[in-house]
Amino acid sequence: MGKTFKLLAIGVVAVTLSLEGISWLLRCLRDGRGRPVKEVLFFPTTVTCINHLFLPGPCSCSLPHGDSTPFTRLLRHLLSARSSLDLCIFAFSSQELCRVVLELHRQHGVSVRVVTDKDYMMISGSQIGALRKAGISVRHELGGFHMHHKFAVVDKKLLITGSLNWTHQAVQGNKENVLVTEDSGFVRPFLQEFEKLWDANDPARSPTLSDFIML
């Protein structure tokens, strides 16, 4: 009886300590390199060279180099995409952000989908044409109001959202915020919203196109 109890006690201690150990290890991994991204970026930001994000080696342009700014951090988050980038952007005229999206599409084989606003896709300097020209799938709001979101989901797991339109003025002039998170409680609903808007703005469902086909 005494021996059985002793063995049982050792067993319980061993199992409990093992579970604690595994739990501790998982926490360590999570808090270390695997810590979920959680960041807030505020704008406006100073203008710095971003060439180093695309090409290794020195750059001779006149802009400041090597500084980490909210904008370079935003670009780095986007450039971390390996499989997909889903964008819902009201206004998109930033050449730097367009360069990032084109780089992901052309150089990294990332599947990029963009939903934008039908009126604001025609603003001065809009990059929507350049995206479409490069073969990126872009859909625009077919409803009567604005598609006013400004969010991106990287690889279905990193959400980038806030007040910041992807324009030069937003980045370098306005007071703006961008929230970056891997919290699935936030990422999941935004992914669902993207899919909903992607389907709802399928040109095949456009009454204008249907009318055209009927004619």
Place this chain on the structure above:
Amino acid sequence: MGKTFKLLAIGVVAVTLSLEGISWLLRCLRDGRGRPVKEVLFFPTTVTCINHLFLPGPCSCSLPHGDSTPFTRLLRHLLSARSSLDLCIFAFSSQELCRVVLELHRQHGVSVRVVTDKDYMMISGSQIGALRKAGISVRHELGGFHMHHKFAVVDKKLLITGSLNWTHQAVQGNKENVLVTEDSGFVRPFLQEFEKLWDANDPARSPTLSDFIML
């Protein structure tokens, strides 16, 4: 030796199980009523009566009653304020949202501060005048670009942020998002941003006012 080992084993098991129990209890409390708020609201929303949020009892208006919509959930989060409400709102013309802010200021003694945009505070139907008339402290962007944020911090601990301007069109027409969180990793930077903008837009620092005084 055997007895000592047995007692030691029982002690270890007891302590470990107690710690596990406490940890479980804390998790239960956290996941129950004490769970931190984490919510995403999408717009547009249907129009429903919001009178029940202010006055108990039946309402005879023609709008649908009793439904929980993203808008009523947004209003409820704002109405949960007990001590302070710090707002950074680009465009503010929603009468319902103004009603909430006035209710907090007048009926609940909540300290309300508002930072808004100097151009957009003059849009058609702007409620900024009504807020100022009620004695609420409102400051507007004194810089050359837009104060484009759309966030609120309730009682210094609940952040409400997203793409949604506080306008009728944003709530009932546009595709918009609002993220609600008590995560201090998000709330703290937004509080700091609010204080920064509040100080930067102090009218006493306005060059226009200084010029006026010098004259």
